[in-house]
Structures are given as C-alpha cells and as structure tokens.
Amino acid sequence: MIIVQKFGGTSLSDDCSRQHVLRHIRRERAEGHRLVVVVSAMGRRGEPYATDTLLDWIADNGNSLPDREKDLLLSCGELISAATLCSLLNREGIPAVALTGGQAGIRTDARFGSARIVGVNGARLLEYLEEGKIVIVAGFQGMTETGEITTLGRGGSDTSATALGAALQAGIVDIYTDVDGILTADPRMVSEARPLPMVSYEEICNMAYNGAKVIHPRAVEIAMRAAVPVRVRSTFSEGTGTLVTRADSVRRQSGWTDRPVTGLAHVKGVTQLAVATEEGPSDVQLRVFRAMATNGISVDFINVTPAGVLYTVIDQDAGEALKLLGGMGLAVRSRSGCAKVSVIGGGMNGEPGIMARIVEALTAAGIPILQSADSNTTIWVLVSEEDMVPALQALHAAFGLHLVPS
C-alpha cells in the first residue's frame, strides 16, 4: 500500500535524528510499501536552514519582504531538507527523488503565507512510485496555477501530508513527531497523562483547536473527508503511536466503548470581559461584536444575556478591546490571566452527567469556574491561570484518564 510519512523539523535537525528517519523509511519499504515522504524545514531558530533563521535573516536585512517573496524564501527551508534526505537515501542505494510542493502536484490559491490547497494532482507521484522510488516532497508549500510558490502557514507540512494521502488514497498517513502519540493531557501539566491508542478525527480536531499542539486541525479535516487514517507517532521510538480514524472505527476497534472523555486540552493567556449593556441602545450587543470583528479581535466563550455580554479575548488583544468598548461608553469589567480548560470526548454526546462530574471535581479541588461552554463533543471551563494545572489534574483523575489502556 501507499504510505505517506511526514517528518517534522526536530526529526531532521541532526544526524542522529536523521538516522531514525532512515530507519522508519527502510522498515516500511522492507514491508513492500510505496512511500511518499513529506519533510519540514530542518531544526530550530539558529540553525541556518530553519524557517525562523531565514525570517531572522530578513529581519536583519530590510525587514520589508512582501508576502509573495517571503514564501519564495521560506520554501527553501523544506527544499534543503528534501535534498538532504534524498542524498542520504541514495547513498544507501535506495532510489529517491525530491520534489517541490508544486512539482508534487499541490495546487493552492494565492494567499501567500497561508495558502489553501485547491487541488492535488498525484499523477507524477504515482509514476515515481511505480518506478520503485521513494518520493520526497517538500512540505508546507504549493504552487498556484500561474507558477507562484506559496506556503501553507505554520503546521502546513501536516496538511501537505494528508492532502497527498487523500489524493493518492494512501493506506495511512504517518505523522512522525517528537512525542509518542496523542496524550490524554499535556504531560508537563498532568504527570499521569497517558498515550491514547486511538482517537477519532473529531476528537483530535477538538484537541488541536483547543491548544494541544499535536497535528494541525486543517490536516485532520482533509484526512477525515478522504477517510484516510492518520497515525501520530514518535520518530525516536518503536511505538505505533495514536491512530486517528473515524469515530465508529474507534468505538469498534478500541474495545473501550463507554469512554465519555478522551482527553484534556488547555490554552492560557485569556482575558474575560464583562460588558454591561442594559442601559445602552437596543443594538449595543451587535455593536460590541461588530467592533471586535472589524478590528480583527477573535472572541470566544460568548455569553449574551439581557444584562450584558460576557466573552473572552486573548490577553494581547485585551487592551485594544477595552479601548474600543470604552470608546462606546460602556461599563466593562475585565479579568486577565485566565485559562481555558477543554474536556474532549466523542462519546460525551448524550451521556448524562458529564458537566456534573466536571463541576464536582473542580469544586472538590476548590477551583472556581469563571465561565463554561459546551458542544456535543467538548466542554470548556474558564478558570484562573493559577488554577489551570490543578484543574487539569482533577479532571484527569475524575474521568479515569490515567487508566487508558495502551
């Protein structure tokens, strides 16, 4: 079958890591699979070919690069990675070719810096695979119809990988990273966090949108639409990581049908704003959100009542939001330094008492809930930043996430 492997920057940044990459390629090839390998730029700020180093270079040289040319520049980071891996494979006698995103058939719109994939033509990749070659593709980049080089934005290599996987109807897309898979919570916050053998597309999307930095949600959505399974696994270990697939497969295969909650995620640095609108004109609530939108301020945790409007913004936007609201003559209370804790589970829908268990756990830990919200697969609570780690730990224990079977 066709396997798409994606290796991130930390998997390519030094010789030892690259040996692990070669090991994964050799293993799958030995099993007879045909491989498309998507690579990110190497390493971190300070290393010469890293994305941030290229951006630092421009910051020191005029700092005035238009978006179009910035993409031209950044595309080099992934090209250098692709060429490097190509050389290493060919030395071992494993025939390999390296392609730009455009050469790999990834067509995008012309939104430089955050282009969207509008189509993938896999014909050329299939030809190379047919010839028995490993096809290395520079991730994070594509090409417009008129030959402009674009980048897909941060996390774009994940998107390259799943888009190619979808176009080629790959058997699996393996996202290699520096963690052992998707965990029930961030292990820096919750030491009992356990790797999840299986999650659904929806669950991992919710985790990613709510602050878990495992895989880009756009990438998951593309895999989900094409029903291509994704695995998030470690470059540096032998574990098979976390399989991301359809919710019904998860329920069927995991043998863990009664799990209402799959994992926890969190985002810090949130400011809660309470706007009294009772005295204002009748369209004041509309005007509040319109003012946020026209000034590019994202809002969350929105709660509209006759008495007023309660919502959150990120701390960095709080100053501007307060200025805008002040200019409208509104009375505002703000509370910065809040954290959003997300309780995620594809199985919570229709399951009674989840919210009750959350409130119970947090109350027992003495943690005030500043606000809450819920969808059919996620419940969010807003707490003070100091309460975030205790809240995660209390919820992890309350839902038995330390008991997740490997």
Add this chain to the structure above:
Amino acid sequence: MIIVQKFGGTSLSDDCSRQHVLRHIRRERAEGHRLVVVVSAMGRRGEPYATDTLLDWIADNGNSLPDREKDLLLSCGELISAATLCSLLNREGIPAVALTGGQAGIRTDARFGSARIVGVNGARLLEYLEEGKIVIVAGFQGMTETGEITTLGRGGSDTSATALGAALQAGIVDIYTDVDGILTADPRMVSEARPLPMVSYEEICNMAYNGAKVIHPRAVEIAMRAAVPVRVRSTFSEGTGTLVTRADSVRRQSGWTDRPVTGLAHVKGVTQLAVATEEGPSDVQLRVFRAMATNGISVDFINVTPAGVLYTVIDQDAGEALKLLGGMGLAVRSRSGCAKVSVIGGGMNGEPGIMARIVEALTAAGIPILQSADSNTTIWVLVSEEDMVPALQALHAAFGLHLVPS
C-alpha cells in the same frame, strides 16, 4: 531604457557590499531606467547560503545527491539572495519583486547542472517593469517545460543576465563584479596591467576561454548574437568599467584603431605530450585522439606531423592519458607543469609581424617557446610554468599594453 544589472556573490555577501548594490540600483533608477537585477548566491564557502556551503552540507549528508536534486538544492542560494535584495529595496520604498529563474521566463533543457537556455519569455518581466517595479531575478537557474528546476552551471548568473538582456532588448547589461573592468592582463602577474575601456565580444570570449575569469563566454555569445552591449564594472567603485560591444563599434569609438593586441590571458597546469607514431599502424594518430575522446580527456595545442603527434592535456588528466598511450604500445615523452599564454586581439588578423614580435620578446627574455598555435584573433604559446610570469610581462611590454588609454 531597460538595464539588466548582475551582481555576483561577493557583491551580496555582507552588509557593506549590499549598500553598494543599492547605490547602483538607486542611481540608474533616478535616471529613469527600468531595471532587471540578476543576483547570484551570497558569499563564499562557509557562509550559510553560499553555493559551496550547500554542497558541503550534502557532502556531509550522504554525498549522494542526484543531479536533478542538486539543482533543486542549489537554486535556493540565489532565491535567498533575491529575497534579501527585495527586502532591502522595499524598505527604502523602492517597489521590487523577486522571481525564480523559471518565473522570469528562463526556459532550459533538462541537462541538470549545466542546462542550456532554450528560450526566454520576457512577458512577465515587462509587466512588472511597466508597473514601475524593480524586477529581481535569481540567477544561475531556469526551468524546463515540465517544471523541473535547473541550474546553468558555474558562471551561470552572467548567462541569465545576458539572456534576459537579449530577450528584453535591454540598452545594456551591467555585470558588476569585484574588479574595475577587464584588464590587459592579470594584475597579479603583470603589475602594469591596465583596465580596457572597450573590447569586442570576440576578444572577451577569447580572454575568458583562455583563462581570464571576468565573464562567462557563453554569456558573451548570447549578448553578441542579440547585439546587446555589456559592461563589466566594479560594484565597489564609481568607474564605468569595460564596455563589451561589436568589434566595429570598438574600432570606431575607442579612437584606437591600430591596436593589434588587446590583452593577455594564461592557464597553468598543462602537460605536453609528444607521441611518436612513425612506427605504428597507419591509423595510429586517429586512434590516439579517439582514445582521448572516449575517456573524456580534453586535448589542446594539437600538432599532427608525419613523425608524431604533439598535444597538451591538463595536468590532472596526464596520468590517464599516459596510461592509455602506453597501453597502445606507443613511445611518449611528457612534460608537465607547462603554461599556455594567450595573446589576444581582434585587430591582429591580417596584421603582419605579430608572431615575429612575440618570438622576439620571448627570445630577448630568454624564454623557450615549447609550442605555438594561432587563430585569427589569438596566438598561443606554450611555455614552462616558471617562465609564465616573465613571458606575460615581456609580451605586455612588447605590445605596449601599459599605454592603453583610460
């Protein structure tokens, strides 16, 4: 008018040099010219984005990059230069775009590593120029019809510049470098060497082919065919350098009609081979040259007589040539460490006595001539390497090259 400017690696390698580059661009722009700026990769081995550094990187990582992928990798060096200059210009409020060679319309064949330009479509460049933008083009690279990225080989940025100049019918192609123009001889050999205000296309081609590293001969030929004048000038000074144009223009404009010799060039590291063929079969001479050709050994200074064959190879090829000739049972005398001194002048054709003056000058200096050859614009003499510098000095004086008017 349209001016194509080409800046080499040393002109872009540090901030001070880049300020000179900006000065040249500002000056021509202030005079109302429309500018296409071709850039090489920055700097020298050791600097992160230099061509040699990228090659060293691969040498350390598998050292097995196919030619196709090597071109993909190397193209990044020029892209990073182009983006850097684009940022610097935009900071000054000078609108600029950066293009890959392919985006600039440079179509090549698929001979990776030394691709030939098969066509240039200047439409897109003209559009940008029409919009008042400076168009920066990554030199040394092009694209095949199927979207493969190619490089033009060393010196290729000169070729990019003259090919774009020819396609756009530019008023002039300015090759900016770290010397003040084309000199009558290498100043490290001949301290009296003087800059030439004007030379013909043919003369500079002969100089380049004979070891003077000023501009790539392929680049000159493209300019010559399109009758686009070229100027070789210094990035770091105000001088206007050397104008390279048609021989009749040189004769008309230089006011120096009776100059039989324009300059001297030299190549070291040559081995002379004398093969006795008198006793061998009748086709032995043919077999000698066939053996060299099939083994990829370039021959020069060929002199075939009934008694034998006299020719030269570069020192590095001498061992293999001797082995081949020995295998054919031929008696060979070889002399390594020779140098080829070239006396070049578009005006020597039909001028009597040039060879006599060469022999006279070298004899007076006590320098034995090991061999000679001549075309209508160049006379070559082979001397021992120890005699090379004295020979260059004697010839420079004999032809009054120290008197070239500025």
